[in-house]
Amino acid sequence: MTIPKPEQRAPIATPFAPPPASSSASTSASSSEPPPARTGTAGLLVAVTVGTLVSVGLGVYGRAHEAAFFAVSIAGFSSGTAAKAWLATGAFVLVLVQVGSAMVMYGRFPGVRAPSWIGGLHRWSGRAAVLLTVPVAVHCLYALGFQDGSPRVLLHSLFGCFFYGAFVAKMLVLNRPGSPRWSLPVLGGALFTALVALWLTSSLWFFTTSGLTF
Amino acid sequence: MKRYAPLLTVASVAALGLALLMVNVNGDPAPRQEVAAAAPVADPAPTTALAPGPAPEPVVEEPAVTPPAIAEIAYAGRSSGNEVTVAIAVKDGRAVAYVCDGKKIEAWLDGTLEGDQLSLRGADGAAVTGTVDEAKSLGSVSVAGKQWPYAAKGVQAPEGLYEGRSGVDEVAERIGWIVLDGTQVGVRNAGGNLGPAPRLDPEDLDGVTVDGVRFSVTAVTGDDQVVGR
CATH class of the missing domain: 1.20.5 (Single alpha-helices involved in coiled-coils or other helix-helix interfaces)
Known part of the structure; x- marks a missing residue:
């Protein structure tokens, strides 16, 4: 969930008027290593394809692999589930930072000038957020698998698979500075939506049923 | 960069x-590996035949594993003072067991049956060791820091060991039931909180619902995976 550093962002913001010309414009504005013009949509397509494969692959694994019902739990919590709920809550808080910092970078808060450190904050909070989700997701996939027993569980399973696909797609788009300028906000928004849905269908559900246990 | x-x-x-x-x-x-390891014991010839020709000599002899005395059976019984109920299921040299007091103590164990010697381990030092024959299993059970002798008899469905899991919920719930002599004992583990299990109808394992949560219930056999380490 990182956003290009300011010098990469600048070219994305400039080709405002003609969207089709965005790739060539950003190419010319890019100071170093100009990518070929065609990487724009092609790169996005590649990114979305890879992301889709990741999502589907996770879902297939979660469905095909027999739920082990066990996983190594994390020390310091009363149960593996409590650990998951709090890790996910950490990621949820960080993803709010993600949206806030992204909105500052895109100038969505009138009168707020993006400080120089906002990119770093966005990058590192994003990295921390996604890393926090990994133990949770591994436990989900390994111990529980893809389940559809109730709407909550089905939604959670779907969003869980979607999340990592969207994450991979966004990372790949970041790696291609010539991608359409709407692609990053769209993917970032998708990630935010997915993580919030995941948090609501797991951690919040856990806290409301089991209390605020650690 | x-x-x-x-x-x-x-x-x-x-x-x-x-x-x-x-x-x-x-x-x-990893029950799969254990099964794979057990298979050559039953029929060693194909393994040797499949071994690559050039290097037959470095093949280290597997430690001699005594074939299990009984292929598949289930036992259920109690500790000497009726402190805990014990159920053991054996299949093809693998064994699983469940020990509980129906209230606050439970342990899932797994291990092996070699010859007539049972040896099972579970979390927190839980252990079952004993001998088996067609009719009974006698030995000692350790759970929750205590050790008792136990006696268990060979049982047929509906008697035996049952496990219920609600795998669809992130709060891992699991119930073990031992059905024996028309009675049943079980413990429900809801995310680490232990309590008495609700009543199970061993004749109807489909659609078991506890507090609105669906459990999938199965009769446990010796090759099931019941312990996570």
Whole structure:
């Protein structure tokens, strides 16, 4: 969930008027290593394809692999589930930072000038957020698998698979500075939506049923 | 370098995920490997035939594993003072067991049957060791820091060991039931909180619902995986 550093962002913001010309414009504005013009949509397509494969692959694994019902739990919590709920809550808080910092970078808060450190904050909070989700997701996939027993569980399973696909797609788009300028906000928004849905269908559900246990 | 930072992020996430998965898979008692190890004992000839020709001599003899005295059976019984109920299921040299007091103590164990010698272990020092024959299993059971002798008899369905799991909920709930002599004892583990199990109808394992949560209930056999390590 990182956003290009300011010098990469600048070219994305400039080709405002003609969207089709965005790739060539950003190419010319890019100071170093100009990518070929065609990487724009092609790169996005590649990114979305890879992301889709990741999502589907996770879902297939979660469905095909027999739920082990066990996983190594994390020390310091009363149960593996409590650990998951709090890790996910950490990621949820960080993803709010993600949206806030992204909105500052895109100038969505009138009168707020993006400080120089906002990119770093966005990058590192994003990295921390996604890393926090990994133990949770591994436990989900390994111990529980893809389940559809109730709407909550089905939604959670779907969003869980979607999340990592969207994450991979966004990372790949970041790696291609010539991608359409709407692609990053769209993917970032998708990630935010997915993580919030995941948090609501797991951690919040856990806290409301089991209390605020650690 | 900076340009590849997003890829590095993906790589770290993938590496962390795979590492955790490996930890889980390796911590697994891996029934598949045990079954694979048990198979050559039953029929060693094909294994030798399949061994690559050039290097037959470095094949180290497997430690002699006594074939299990009984292929498949279930036992249920109690400790000497009726402190805990014990159920053991054996299949093809693998054994699983469940020990509980119906209130606050329970343990799932797994291990082996070699010859007539049972040896099972579970979390927190739980252990069952004993001997078996067609009719009974006698031995000692350790659970919750205490040890008792036990006696269990060979049982047929509907008597035996049952396990219920609500795998669809992130709050892992699990119930073990031992059905014996028309009675049943069980413990329900709801995310680490132990309590008496609700009543199970061993004739109807479909659609078991406890407090609105669906459990999938199965009769446990010796090759089931019941212990996560």
